[in-house]
């Protein structure tokens with residue numbers, strides 16, 4: 252058995268993130284600048300003045316609605332429960348939903364952000380169209396990723412509106428380039444695998460998806476630009492680790508501590524790379540008049556006012572990579588783990604793909620995708636068990652908000668839907684604990700009218716992995732095609748299995764995130780593809 256020593260001996264940024272989280276979750280942050288040789292009094296005065304200038308206003312206090320239960324509070328009180336949420340949110344959400352959420356009830360889950368109010372579907376319908384300044388999507392994101400320091404989160408509408416319109420209208424037009432990039436990225440990332448070869452596929456998929464996404468963002472000028480591709484990957488990882496470190500630092504110290512954190516410092520380097528690579532590309536297009544079908548060009552053409560500044564477009568393009576790469580790379584990772592754990596699904600999926608491609612002359616057309624309902628179903632079932640986010644539709648209610656039945660959500664309440672727990676509800680999903688890879692395919696065949704509600708990219712009250720309402724993920728249709736194209740390539744070109752004795756590796760809970768395991772390996776062997 253061979254092993255991929257060149258790459259697997261260099262753990263990726265995400266592995267670092269996971270190892271860091273495991274190791275440091277209880278460690279206080281060390282501040283090297285504290286051990287200075289300045290006189291203690293001078294030091295104290297200096298520190299106090301800087302803190303006075305930099306300390307943010309105190310965050311407003313949350314008011315809990317009486318009679319709504321708070322789950323998971325045990326002997327250690329609310330403080331211990333909030334800490335527990337960091338690594339046990341999945342269990343706490345399942346407990347809350349089973350006890351109180353099932354019949355449209357509400358509950359709070361304690362978390363470091365405060366007690367989050369889990370709301371029932373009837374309120375989601377009403378809140379999905381509430382004014383954005385009252386039910387704030389971006390504020391939650393900024394809080395979650397310490398956006399004030401990491402820059403994660405953006406109130407720009409340039410990228411959501413461009414993804415929603417131009418990208419979604421061109422989904423099939425971008426596919427040939429996506430397919431070509433998948434072939435190149437696999438060739439670059441996966442060794443020959445003539446015999447079974449142990450690979451860390453979680454890392455490989457991050458690299459592959461980063462290249463494929465970059466191809467859609469700006470063609471080969473981006474997908475073959477290694478510095479850009481690595482920055483798109485590390486921008487997210489640095490933001491994620493930086494945010495986790497900051498969360499363990501007292502609020503009043505964050506303005507200073509953030510300046511000394513290597514991850515936060517690296518974020519500005521990623522912006523430098525984005526500007527260095529993207530601005531000349533945009534200027535070149537001005538000169539030649541070239542209008543390629545890619546996101547960068549569509550954003551350039553959609554931009555208005557301050558958005559037309561190429562610095563702005565470059566920064567936003569980097570932020571799109573945060574939304575697109577680790578999210579989409581998680582899916583094939585979870586899928587290969589599921590297929591290794593349940594190899595009985597491999598041949599039926601392969602057969603379906605071969606048949607669909609045969610009927611479409613070997614091309615991944617829109618029709619070809621429609622002829623792969625089992626693959627779509629398997630992807631959705633895999634996401635039901637291992638979604639990237641355990642809570643979605645996260646919003647901050649900024650002012651007291653009274654709903655049509657008279658219930659008032661107090662100002663400064665973080666709301667959300669316990670999406671994963673909802674998909675484990677037996678009234679919505681029969682036998683929910685059973686992994687049934689083709690359940691959505693059967694549902695679609697029995698009820699063709701409701702079929703669109705059962706597809707991977709669907710967003711409805713029973714299926715909110717991509718969120719819901721005006722901020723529902725606009726990239727989900729592209730993600731669905733991209734992940735399918737990767738799985739088609741994988742299933743046609745490789746056999747795969749777990750090393751002897753290895754079980755399906757569990758996902759890692761980090762607050763509301765449920766991350767694919769980056770420590771496991773998969774044995775890969777090349778096969779002769781039919782197409």
Ligand code: HEM
Nearest residue numbers: 411574575578579644645716717718719722723724726730
């Ligand atoms: C499997 C992959 C993906 C998952 C699981 C995912 C998930 C999500 C979720 C849960 C939201 C928030 C929705 C809400 O709260 O209602 C979101 C928003 C967003 N996603 Fe995705 N996403 C994925 C891929 C992508 C891709 C490939 C792109 C870009 C091409 C993208 C672009 C965005 C943007 C721009 C937003 C913000 C929408 C807004 O501000 O209104 N996502 N995504």
